[in-house]
Amino acid sequence: MDILRFATAGSVDDGKSTLIGRLLYDSKAIFEDQLEAVERTSRDRGTEYTDLSLLTDGLRAEREQGITIDVAYRYFATPRRKFIIADTPGHIQYTRNMVTGASTADLAIILIDARKGVLEQSRRHAFLASLLRVPHLVLAVNKMDLVDYSQERFEEIREEFTSFASKLNVGDLTFIPISALNGDNVVSRSENMPWYLGTSLLHHLENVHIASDRNLTDVRFPVQYVIRPQRATDHAFHDYRGYAGQVAGGVLKPGDEVMHLPSGLTTRIASIDTFDGPVEEAFSPMSVTLRFEDDLDISRGDMIARPNNQPHVAQELEAMVCWMADGIKLTPRTKLTIKHTTRTARALVRDLHYRLDVNTLHRDEEATSLGLNEIGRVSLRITQPLFVDDYSRNRMTGGFILVDEATNGTVAAGMVMDAH
Amino acid sequence: MLQRDYTTSQLDVLEAEAIHIMREVAAEFERPCLLFSGGKDSIVMLRIAEKAFWPAPIPFPLMHVDTGHNFDEVIEFRDRRTAELGARLIVASVQESIDQGRVVEQTGRRASRNRLQTTTLLDAIEAHEFDAVFGGARRDEEKARAKERVFSFRDDFGQWDPKNQRPELWNLYNSRIRKGEHIRVFPLSNWTELDVWDYIRREGIEIPSIYFAHTRKVFERDGMLLPDADVVQRGDDEPLFEAVVRYRTVGDMTCTGAVQSPATTVEEIIEEIAATRITERGATRADDRSSEAAMEDRKREGYF
Ligand SMILES: Nc1nc2c(ncn2[C@@H]2O[C@H](COP(=O)(O)OP(=O)(O)O)[C@@H](O)[C@H]2O)c(=O)[nH]1
Numbered sequence: 001m002d003i004l005r006f007a008t009a010g011s012v013d014d015g016k017s018t019l020i021g022r023l024l025y026d027s028k029a030i031f032e033d034q035l036e037a038v039e040r041t042s043r044d045r046g047t048e049y050t051d052l053s054l055l056t057d058g059l060r061a062e063r064e065q066g067i068t069i070d071v072a073y074r075y076f077a078t079p080r081r082k083f084i085i086a087d088t089p090g091h092i093q094y095t096r097n098m099v100t101g102a103s104t105a106d107l108a109i110i111l112i113d114a115r116k117g118v119l120e121q122s123r124r125h126a127f128l129a130s131l132l133r134v135p136h137l138v139l140a141v142n143k144m145d146l147v148d149y150s151q152e153r154f155e156e157i158r159e160e161f162t163s164f165a166s167k168l169n170v171g172d173l174t175f176i177p178i179s180a181l182n183g184d185n186v187v188s189r190s191e192n193m194p195w196y197l198g199t200s201l202l203h204h205l206e207n208v209h210i211a212s213d214r215n216l217t218d219v220r221f222p223v224q225y226v227i228r229p230q231r232a233t234d235h236a237f238h239d240y241r242g243y244a245g246q247v248a249g250g251v252l253k254p255g256d257e258v259m260h261l262p263s264g265l266t267t268r269i270a271s272i273d274t275f276d277g278p279v280e281e282a283f284s285p286m287s288v289t290l291r292f293e294d295d296l297d298i299s300r301g302d303m304i305a306r307p308n309n310q311p312h313v314a315q316e317l318e319a320m321v322c323w324m325a326d327g328i329k330l331t332p333r334t335k336l337t338i339k340h341t342t343r344t345a346r347a348l349v350r351d352l353h354y355r356l357d358v359n360t361l362h363r364d365e366e367a368t369s370l371g372l373n374e375i376g377r378v379s380l381r382i383t384q385p386l387f388v389d390d391y392s393r394n395r396m397t398g399g400f401i402l403v404d405e406a407t408n409g410t411v412a413a414g415m416v417m418d419a420h
Numbered sequence: 421m422l423q424r425d426y427t428t429s430q431l432d433v434l435e436a437e438a439i440h441i442m443r444e445v446a447a448e449f450e451r452p453c454l455l456f457s458g459g460k461d462s463i464v465m466l467r468i469a470e471k472a473f474w475p476a477p478i479p480f481p482l483m484h485v486d487t488g489h490n491f492d493e494v495i496e497f498r499d500r501r502t503a504e505l506g507a508r509l510i511v512a513s514v515q516e517s518i519d520q521g522r523v524v525e526q527t528g529r530r531a532s533r534n535r536l537q538t539t540t541l542l543d544a545i546e547a548h549e550f551d552a553v554f555g556g557a558r559r560d561e562e563k564a565r566a567k568e569r570v571f572s573f574r575d576d577f578g579q580w581d582p583k584n585q586r587p588e589l590w591n592l593y594n595s596r597i598r599k600g601e602h603i604r605v606f607p608l609s610n611w612t613e614l615d616v617w618d619y620i621r622r623e624g625i626e627i628p629s630i631y632f633a634h635t636r637k638v639f640e641r642d643g644m645l646l647p648d649a650d651v652v653q654r655g656d657d658e659p660l661f662e663a664v665v666r667y668r669t670v671g672d673m674t675c676t677g678a679v680q681s682p683a684t685t686v687e688e689i690i691e692e693i694a695a696t697r698i699t700e701r702g703a704t705r706a707d708d709r710s711s712e713a714a715m716e717d718r719k720r721e722g723y724f
Pocket residue numbers: 010011012013014015016017018019053142143144145146178179180181182
């Protein structure tokens with residue numbers, strides 16, 4: 001059993017909560033006491049049926065307003081897979097939440113109300129999923145019961161969305177007509193839509209192939225922590241010196257020749273250690289400890305790669321950033337702290353090239369700042385070299401966060417573009 | 421050529437993520453500590469810490485907030501496990517907080533020291549100047565937790581502000597704080613109750629005996645089975661009876677209920693959980709039943 005992480009996005013009332021509630025309910029991830037609480041609340045509010053959408057409401061303030069306002073994580077499992085849902089709100093004022101949820105997602109489900117069709121918001125959600133390089137996209141056309149399960153309506157929406165998506169970097173796009181309320185095509189194929197020949201949503205989630213979405217080509221190992229057992233009682237470990245970290249790309253094997261950055265020195269992997277014993281290979285997302293044949297001066301924030309396949313060593317970065325702070329804005333000359341893999345440095349915004357209208361994809365080159373939930377293209381100068389790849393090639397070595405030095409808040413998410 | 425399949429099992433993914441989180445904390449904070457209660461989640465967390473730094477010892481102390489109302493079996497386990505690891509254990513005592521007048525003991529039949537723990541915990545964090553505190557909480561436990569970050573920022577008063585959380589992207593965690601503030605770190609955020617049990621089985625991890633079926637004198641209150649113990653006040657209308665029970669969580673005796681179960685092995689427990697239809701906290705924690713938003717309120721104040 002492996003894990004699929006997916007994000008859900010939809011405009012208010014498209015049925016996102018109902019859909020998640022149904023997935024949890026039908027996969028038995030919902031327990032009696034949770035269901036009782038929801039039934040009680042449904043009754044108190046005078047709703048006739050049990051409102052499954054209540055299952056996914058979280059904080060009190062949100063309950064009062066009746067909406068979801070932050071990323072909430074939910075879990076369910078089938079015999080095939082464990083699922084982690086990043087439940088993100090759809091409104092434009094929550095763009096940062098969707099970006100957050102999408103950053104780790106293998107797949108994104110975008111909900112569309114069959115009656116309303118592709119809205120500005122649907123396009124925005126698709127754009128954000130593609131910006132964050134979510135490898136698989138599912139367009140769930142919901143409320144099919146309200147359009148008489150019409151194939152024509154479904155095809156119309158499919159065509160409109162496909163033509164829009166062709167402008168984006170969408171890897172794998174799947175359309176599924178559903179009724180979250182009645183359960184059509186959610187867990188099993190619906191008898192109401194015999195014209196639909198694809199699989200149910202859950203079946204798709206269970207079977208979509210994700211293992212090869214990770215970068216298994218470019219060896220990248222950001223050194224996270226140096227392990228030197230100073231007070232080891234076991235003398236075997238007296239001279240032990242291991243470099244711990246989580247593999248960000250490629251496949252590492254003992255004996256491989258590797259290059260240390262920033263020094264540019266090469267050595268070989270002597271051993272890949274774990275508490276459970278040495279392993280024959282390591283790949284993303286494994287957390288392991290490397291030992292090398294030569295004694296190099298290696299510390300946290302350094303990178304291990306291959307002599308013939310290195311990341312870009314950059315102090316000047318081109319990136320798309322999503323600004324996430326309320327109150328403060330990004331402008332040229334803004335100074336921030338950047339955290340990229342295990343390296344932290346200071347960054348200066350040299351230039352804001354344009355601000356992107358996330359609804360129309362129009363580039364406003366006159367823009368002088370980015371405010372909350374705005375996305376733009378920037379040039380950054382960094383105080384130390386970072387070891388980066390294009391975000392499109394590797395999400396781990398292409399993504400970074402920016403931290404405001406006055407408030408310590410995380411104020412932006414960034415994606416490296418055109419690394420050179 | 422046959423392509424090797426790089427599929428990674430769910431437990432391996434979760435373990436790798438938790439190890440990454442622990443190493444990140446050890447690298448970026450000066451004074452972390454790990455909350456160790458002797459409960460299954462903190463036992464799993466401890467095993468992850470052991471793995472993250474092996475062959476070096478765990479580079480931070482453990483801390484237990486002891487209500488004084490814990491099960492003997494759990495305290496015995498706590499001390500033995502700490503000694504085996506050669507770890508340093510700090511015990512923050514609720515009794516001491518009461519003796520020092522920092523908190524006032526509740527009275528009456530339903531008196532519980534559960535809520536008092538928050539003050540003891542925050543006082544200890546301040547006294548030891550801890551800047552990062554590992555907790556074993558999982559997002560599947562409860563609604564308020566579902567939105568909490570892995571690195572959960574706490575202000576000078578130890579409070580959590582659900583409206584003002586730092587966005588958390590990829591595997592990048594923001595560890596910047598000012599003096600007096602701290603971060604609660606939840607490496608098991610993405611684990612479910614079943615994942616924890618699966619992991620205990622896979623790793624062959626020892627857990628306190630009260631997790632397994634045993635015969636115990638209990639009485640019923642609000643549909644929960646509470647133990648016969650000095651610290652639990654029982655009314656005349658609450659008769660004792662003997663039952664074969666086990667615990668799904670091991671908190672304070674006054675508010676932790678047992679479930680009737682014949683499961684004596686981890687395998688049997690997993691089978692039972694896979695079939696069961698009541699959440700862990702709902703079944704066995706009186707503290708969460710008081711209101712739908714109970715956990716959120718306690719968390720804001722600085723609870724675990
Ligand atoms: N007829 C019909 N109604 C639906 C369907 N899915 C959701 N709804 C209703 O649409 C409304 C909004 O759903 P909700 O799940 O709260 O939307 P959210 O705002 O996207 O989370 C509720 O009244 C649902 O009962 C569907 O497939 N068919």
